[in-house]
Amino acid sequence: MGMEELHIPVSPLEQKTVDERVETPDLLICSTVREMQKESMLERPGALLGPIKLVHALWLAGMSCDGCSVAVTGATAPSVESLLTGQLPGVPRVVLHHPVLSTEAGEEFTKNYFMAAEGKLNAPYVVIYEGSIANENLAAETGGYWSAMGTEATPVPVPTATMLKRLAPGAAAVIAIGTCATWGGIPAAYGNPTGAMSVMDFLGVDYRSALGLPVINVPGCSPIGDNFTETVAAILLFLNGLGPLPEFDELGRPAWLFSETVHRHCVRAGWYEEGVFAKHYGDQECLVEIGCWGPVVQCNITSRGAINHMGGCMNTGGICIGCTMPGFPDRFSPFYKTPPGTIVSATASRTYGGFVRSLRRITQDFMNRETRWDRLEQNPSGWSRIPEPGVARKLVHYFYEKWQFWNADPPGRRKPEEKYADGYEVPAVKSGESAYPGQKWR
Ligand code: SF4
Numbered sequence: 001m002g003m004e005e006l007h008i009p010v011s012p013l014e015q016k017t018v019d020e021r022v023e024t025p026d027l028l029i030c031s032t033v034r035e036m037q038k039e040s041m042l043e044r045p046g047a048l049l050g051p052i053k054l055v056h057a058l059w060l061a062g063m064s065c066d067g068c069s070v071a072v073t074g075a076t077a078p079s080v081e082s083l084l085t086g087q088l089p090g091v092p093r094v095v096l097h098h099p100v101l102s103t104e105a106g107e108e109f110t111k112n113y114f115m116a117a118e119g120k121l122n123a124p125y126v127v128i129y130e131g132s133i134a135n136e137n138l139a140a141e142t143g144g145y146w147s148a149m150g151t152e153a154t155p156v157p158v159p160t161a162t163m164l165k166r167l168a169p170g171a172a173a174v175i176a177i178g179t180c181a182t183w184g185g186i187p188a189a190y191g192n193p194t195g196a197m198s199v200m201d202f203l204g205v206d207y208r209s210a211l212g213l214p215v216i217n218v219p220g221c222s223p224i225g226d227n228f229t230e231t232v233a234a235i236l237l238f239l240n241g242l243g244p245l246p247e248f249d250e251l252g253r254p255a256w257l258f259s260e261t262v263h264r265h266c267v268r269a270g271w272y273e274e275g276v277f278a279k280h281y282g283d284q285e286c287l288v289e290i291g292c293w294g295p296v297v298q299c300n301i302t303s304r305g306a307i308n309h310m311g312g313c314m315n316t317g318g319i320c321i322g323c324t325m326p327g328f329p330d331r332f333s334p335f336y337k338t339p340p341g342t343i344v345s346a347t348a349s350r351t352y353g354g355f356v357r358s359l360r361r362i363t364q365d366f367m368n369r370e371t372r373w374d375r376l377e378q379n380p381s382g383w384s385r386i387p388e389p390g391v392a393r394k395l396v397h398y399f400y401e402k403w404q405f406w407n408a409d410p411p412g413r414r415k416p417e418e419k420y421a422d423g424y425e426v427p428a429v430k431s432g433e434s435a436y437p438g439q440k441w442r
């Protein structure tokens with residue numbers, strides 16, 4: 001087949017779209033300007049389900065370690081890539097302005113923020129704040145600053161706190177990401193010299209976004225990336241008129257993500273219930289006696305994992321130090337010491353759990369046997385010699401089964417029910433009997 005035969009003709013309009021798509025954009029110019037130069041026909045269909053085609057996400061970093069940024073780039077459900085390319089049906093495409101991830105730099109980058117503050121984006125925007133907000137007045141006393149980004153007409157760095165104050169009123173939503181931004185976190189711990197505080201503390205109790213929302217808080221040090229991208233997607237669906245306002249709790253946390261405790265979904269919770277506790281790191285049992293605060297901490301890492309539904313603190317052997325909580329870190333220190341409440345709960349669990357564990361062991365031994373082995377009084381395993389249950393165990397099993405099938409149909413049947421053409425009858429088999437009465441072995 002010749003090359004000419006492979007040519008698939010396209011309409012002039014389609015050809016133009018294809019040409020523009022493959023054209024290399026100038027990634028060094030301000031991305032807001034770049035967006036304005038685009039034609040709307042280039043939007044992906046998914047983004048066109050609602051009235052809003054794109055939303056700018058203006059990322060600001062205060063006193064942060066960039067851990068939140070790292071966590072978010074690892075998100076998979078949904079991924080940052082799917083948000084940036086408008087692949088989620090009904091969710092507007094996100095244009096991310098990020099001090100580390102954006103391609104443009106310097107004035108071309110900060111122009112995005114100044115245009116937003118002046119209302120020149122021609123599209124809604126959300127503000128995402130990472131890190132805590134230091135008291136810039138303290139720094140200004142000595143002519144310095146704590147956290148800043150870019151300069152204005154005079155070459156004075158603009159504190160990100162100032163940037164937040166300008167952008168917050170016009171934002172569709174202000175989202176604080178990570179425990180530093182949500183509750184102050186480590187930079188706001190006792191003894192800090194910066195007067196650091198959270199976004200909520202900084203903007204005050206009366207703050208409302210352009211959509212009427214108080215600050216939205218997605219805590220964690222670092223947070224689970226999926227918790228953040230999922231919250232953003234839910235808010236954008238709401239913004240696009242295609243979803244309800246997501247449910248937030250009394251502290252502005254996504255309620256569906258932070259209402260459960262770590263402990264309730266912990267892979268080690270069964271050990272706790274049976275009163276068996278780890279003594280050293282690396283042990284497989286519940287970690288509460290070596291410092292885990294999971295029973296009182298609201299965090300979903302035990303069910304969601306850290307990245308791509310894998311990992312997470314106690315899944316990989318770590319204790320919970322309460323990093324999603326407003327009291328972190330001061331109220332959870334000293335780390336690695338048994339929390340006082342544990343003395344009561346672990347003692348109770350040991351007492352009750354020890355008894356329940358031994359009862360379960362008896363039932364487990366029973367369930368680890370084929371019914372056939374009972375009738376033959378022999379276990380055929382070649383891996384080890386398994387002793388037959390003694391009289392006491394047999395008695396316990398007998399009454400256990402009686403109770404189990406009380407007012408219920410036991411398995412098997414009491415009379416033959418099927419007769420085949422050649423006269424063969426399916427024999428009646430009662431529970432506890434083998435299918436071949438009289439056969440002793442094999
Ligand atoms: S390790 Fe922590 S969260 Fe897990 S069961 Fe023990 S106390 Fe609960």
Ligand code: SF4
Binds near residue numbers: 298301302313319
């Ligand atoms: S389990 Fe505890 S330490 Fe781990 S992420 Fe959740 S709140 Fe933080």
